């Protein structure tokens with residue numbers, strides 16, 4: 001089996017804007033272990049006391065299921081011996097299955113960065129590896145700038161690898177540290193190394209030329225049996241090779257399984273879990289795991305997909321735990337709208353006149369500035385409304401929002417807005433006011449506070465994301481589109497609202513959000529006790545549908 005080493009926690013931590021706490025590292029380690037990678041390179045304990053604490057805390061826990069931990073460090077300082085180098089000593093004593101140390105393989109770096117004699121560098125590599133090995137460690141050598149070094153002085157680059165082998169290294173990782181190599185060059189170089197070095201070889205690439213994945217594949221085909229990368233390709237500058245691209249490629253296209261059976265299907269979910277812990281938004285267009293990886297928009301494509309998914313999908317999305325999405329837009333046509341609505345309205349077929357009515361309404365709304373590509377919730381409500389099947393759970397009778405400028409005080413965060421809101425639910429009125437740190441926040445709080453009195457489940461709802469887009473630049477009278485992502489803790493849905501008034505646009509999006517939640521995720525008894533008898537629905541997944549059948 002091809003070995004995968006994830007270095008999100010070590011090399012990935014070099015990415016701009018990324019920092020990990022010990023707790024973050026533990027959570028990411030657990031997710032990577034569930035994914036089933038062989039190795040997790042989790043930090044540099046000699047350089048970072050927090051990383052040392054991480055390894056120590058992990059050592060007191062039950063062992064991981066799939067993965068083993070690798071601690072990273074460097075060859076000893078040129079002015080010291082390995083025995084006297086505190087960082088190497090800390091690495092030596094750190095509880096991790098493997099110690100990986102990097103050293104210089106490019107002559108230019110030896111003479112200009114390390115500023116030592118080339119022979120001395122070879123001895124630094126050999127003696128540092130030997131020091132760790134002689135104290136009972138498994139040692140790997142990360143050959144920094146190997147491909148640049150090989151291009152510059154082939155014999156010297158190879159001699160650094162021989163030094164590591166003679167010190168007792170059990171694997172050598174060839175690094176394209178600047179991300180400057182082309183795939184053919186990587187293959188030729190790995191083949192040349194393969195002739196000289198008998199221990200297993202690994203590949204570590206960077207994406208400065210956009211070729212990190214291609215270079216990793218070239219290296220494996222030429223004889224590497226160990227691949228390094230990060231989740232989402234995060235890392236210094238343009239990042240590292242993206243394991244979420246490489247793992248599916250190796251598993252599905254090169255018949256080189258690299259995860260335990262069944263684990264490939266977890267990669268989409270776990271990559272998103274890890275992104276969440278890292279507090280980064282996963283790239284929508286990421287191959288295999290991106291939200292757009294199996295999203296279809298053009299009408300002709302959707303028509304093809306409905307006939308045979310292989311027409312526009314390279315693999316079945318379920319193989320990587322992702323899902324097919326049909327985007328709704330005015331380009332989508334009948335096939336796309338039917339693809340979305342067929343599930344909700346099993347009584348319709350592709351040629352039903354209702355589909356045409358929904359398309360007409362969709363185009364009308366898009367002309368007003370709405371977009372439903374990323375607002376599945378609002379699209380469904382729009383379709384229901386067009387077909388006369390939308391349930392209105394409440395009406396907003398009135399609202400006032402008051403904004404005020406406060407003098408900032410250092411000791412107290414003062415609210416900057418208040419909202420007053422009146423709604424009616426099944427003939428009864430509810431009135432509430434709320435404060436917030438902005439008008440939208442105050443209105444959202446007032447709406448949910450009032451609605452919770454009728455529908456207690458609404459108190460579980462929270463806003464996950466909120467985006468405002470100005471649609472036409474005509475000064476302050478421009479149209480504004482507000483997109484909201486909401487959650488009840490187990491589901492996520494998206495809605496949209498448009499108006500010239502940002503508060504009104506937000507309210508429209510919020511109303512859709514609450515309506516969507518009430519029609520999908522709230523028990524029928526709760527709805528009927530708030531609004532009385534429910535008219536018929538035709539949505540099999542909705543609790544209302546069940547209520548209407550009773």
Ligand SMILES: [Zn+2]
Pocket residue numbers: 011177204206240
């Ligand atoms: Zn690197």
